[in-house]
Amino acid sequence: MIVYSAATKRYPNGYEALKGVSLTIEKGQLVAVTGHSGAGKSTLLKLAAGIEFASTGSVFVNNQNVAQLKPAGIAVLRRNLGLVFQDHKLLFERNVFDNVALPLEIAGFTRTETGKRVRAALDKVGLLSREKAFPVALSGGEQQRLCIARAIVNRPAILIADEPTGNLDADYAATIMDLFKSFNQVGVTVLLSTHDQAGLARLDCRRVQLSQGSVEQGNADQGSAVA
Amino acid sequence: MSAWFNAHQQALARATARLRAQPLASLLSTFVIAIAIVLPLGLYVVFNNVVSATSRLNTDPNMNVFMKLAATDAEVKAVENKLRIMPNTASTAYVSRDVALAELKKRANVADLIAGLETNPLPHAFTLRLKSTEPATIAAMRAEIAALPTVETVTVDFEWARKLARFARFAERVVMLLGALLSAAVVFVVGNTIRLQMLTQKDEIIVARLIGATRRFVRRPFLYFGFLQGALAGLFALAMVVAGTAWVGGEIRALAESYGSFAVQGITADLAIAVVLGAGALGWIGAYASVGMYWRQVE
Ligand SMILES: Nc1ncnc2c1ncn2[C@@H]1O[C@H](COP(=O)(O)OP(=O)(O)OP(=O)(O)O)[C@@H](O)[C@H]1O
Numbered sequence: 104m105i106v107y108s109a110a111t112k113r114y115p116n117g118y119e120a121l122k123g124v125s126l127t128i129e130k131g132q133l134v135a136v137t138g139h140s141g142a143g144k145s146t147l148l149k150l151a152a153g154i155e156f157a158s159t160g161s162v163f164v165n166n167q168n169v170a171q172l173k174p175a176g177i178a179v180l181r182r183n184l185g186l187v188f189q190d191h192k193l194l195f196e197r198n199v200f201d202n203v204a205l206p207l208e209i210a211g212f213t214r215t216e217t218g219k220r221v222r223a224a225l226d227k228v229g230l231l232s233r234e235k236a237f238p239v240a241l242s243g244g245e246q247q248r249l250c251i252a253r254a255i256v257n258r259p260a261i262l263i264a265d266e267p268t269g270n271l272d273a274d275y276a277a278t279i280m281d282l283f284k285s286f287n288q289v290g291v292t293v294l295l296s297t298h299d300q301a302g303l304a305r306l307d308c309r310r311v312q313l314s315q316g317s318v319e320q321g322n323a324d325q326g327s328a329v330a
Numbered sequence: 331m332s333a334w335f336n337a338h339q340q341a342l343a344r345a346t347a348r349l350r351a352q353p354l355a356s357l358l359s360t361f362v363i364a365i366a367i368v369l370p371l372g373l374y375v376v377f378n379n380v381v382s383a384t385s386r387l388n389t390d391p392n393m394n395v396f397m398k399l400a401a402t403d404a405e406v407k408a409v410e411n412k413l414r415i416m417p418n419t420a421s422t423a424y425v426s427r428d429v430a431l432a433e434l435k436k437r438a439n440v441a442d443l444i445a446g447l448e449t450n451p452l453p454h455a456f457t458l459r460l461k462s463t464e465p466a467t468i469a470a471m472r473a474e475i476a477a478l479p480t481v482e483t484v485t486v487d488f489e490w491a492r493k494l495a496r497f498a499r500f501a502e503r504v505v506m507l508l509g510a511l512l513s514a515a516v517v518f519v520v521g522n523t524i525r526l527q528m529l530t531q532k533d534e535i536i537v538a539r540l541i542g543a544t545r546r547f548v549r550r551p552f553l554y555f556g557f558l559q560g561a562l563a564g565l566f567a568l569a570m571v572v573a574g575t576a577w578v579g580g581e582i583r584a585l586a587e588s589y590g591s592f593a594v595q596g597i598t599a600d601l602a603i604a605v606v607l608g609a610g611a612l613g614w615i616g617a618y619a620s621v622g623m624y625w626r627q628v629e
Pocket residue numbers: 114115116118119120138139140141142143144145146147189
């Protein structure tokens with residue numbers, strides 16, 4: 104469960120990217136955040152992963168106040184989340200397999216277990232045949248899928264994906280949206296941002312629309328009230 | 331437990347992979363560290379040999395008691411009895427003036443000189459071996475003997491032992507000082523290697539941290555790397571010193587033979603282990619410090 108309680112984010116340069124956002128994402132929910140470029144979508148997601156911290160108000164993930172976590176606690180929080188970054192954050196010196204294996208290395212899995220899980224994740228995003236390739240040899244869409252594979256490899260209970268279909272053509276965008284839906288169907292809480300209208304239609308889920316850092320509209324069609 | 335083991339195994343694997351990824355650069359910096367270790371280690375071996383060789387030449391301190399030339403046989407006997415019952419006397423040996431002269435004549439270079447003498451210029455003498463080498467005890471004993479009216483002079487042959495001990499202390503300090511300075515050098519060289527590595531792996535560190543790596547996780551392979559590089563340099567240094575002693579050793583043995591049996595003391599197993607582990611520990615410290623500085627600058 105992710106709870107934003109009057110969360111405001113003011114960046115060091117004084118710009119207020121989020122203005123008193125209150126929002127509850129229930130366990131097992133699939134929520135899509137939409138909004139114009141600069142509306143604060145990425146900022147909203149970063150607060151939940153402890154990458155940025157609320158300037159006022161607070162953010163709770165699984166009943167823990169993110170701002171009050173110690174560095175080691177932040178690390179634990181992030182290991183329990185699957186994170187897809189808008190700019191991918193792939194490692195260009197590592198091949199596809201080793202990029203996806205990174206979260207498992209951090210978690211201390213054995214080589215054999217790592218091999219199994221990495222291949223399963225690559226299979227889900229359709230990159231199994233490219234495991235030896237390096238990211239430079241991948242298309243933008245393939246890089247995006249690689250990033251998704253890395254986010255799901257540790258089978259997190261919460262997936263946070265920033266524009267996961269940003270660079271994909273319509274077919275692959277649909278496949279990826281279906282993938283997020285299938286994760287959600289087995290109980291994974293999914294919080295993603297997108298401005299892909301076709302994808303949104305396909306997801307058919309609760310939408311939260313941000314505008315200038317405020318929640319403009321929170322569609323509660325999956326049952327939870329939105330402040 | 332098994333996760334812990336895996337984490338360390340993987341950190342070690344990554345550290346060795348980094349060593350192998352840049353074999354030339356790794357080898358060069360390891361060599362520089364090895365040279366920093368060779369200096370104090372080599373000096374230690376040299377000093378150790380000098381001290382042990384010279385201490386073998388020298389026996390326990392002797393005290394030589396020279397009688398006045400005019401001393402009669404009865405007076406000599408009286409002094410000998412006194413010396414024998416002194417508490418610090420281990421044994422006494424009497425050297426009569428005739429024996430001393432005969433000894434002296436055996437030495438070819440002074441034989442001519444002595445042949446021209448009409449009378450024997452040498453006094454009767456005693457050589458004492460002592461129980462205690464305690465300077466205060468020896469000084470008191472010497473004063474007591476010198477006060478005897480028929481005794482001319484008393485010499486104590488322990489200056490040599492004292493000089494040797496002083497030299498050993500000096501050598502020890504030189505090795506320690508050099509060791510401390512060059513240990514710092516090892517820490518700095520490893521620290522700098524790690525700093526460069528962290529710069530080239532900045533992206534990986536940032537991404538790993540973003541997806542939940544602890545500082546400990548990031549630091550671990552660097553610590554292993556530092557330890558491995560230090561220990562490897564220690565091995566190199568040992569090999570160099572062993573090769574050096576083998577090369578110089580032949581000469582020393584030839585030289586030392588004239589002083590009786592003497593073996594060149596090389597490096598013991600204990601010392602070798604201490605050097606490798608010590609150098610590894612220094613590398614570990616360098617890595618730790620370097621990673622700490624990275625955190626302060628980047629995070
Ligand atoms: N580190 C930062 N320092 C200062 N301003 C920032 C920083 N990060 C983001 N901003 C500003 O905050 C606002 C919201 O940024 P954010 O990245 O959350 O928008 P977004 O909705 O994700 O946009 P996009 O759709 O383009 O990704 C933007 O105006 C941006 O310029």
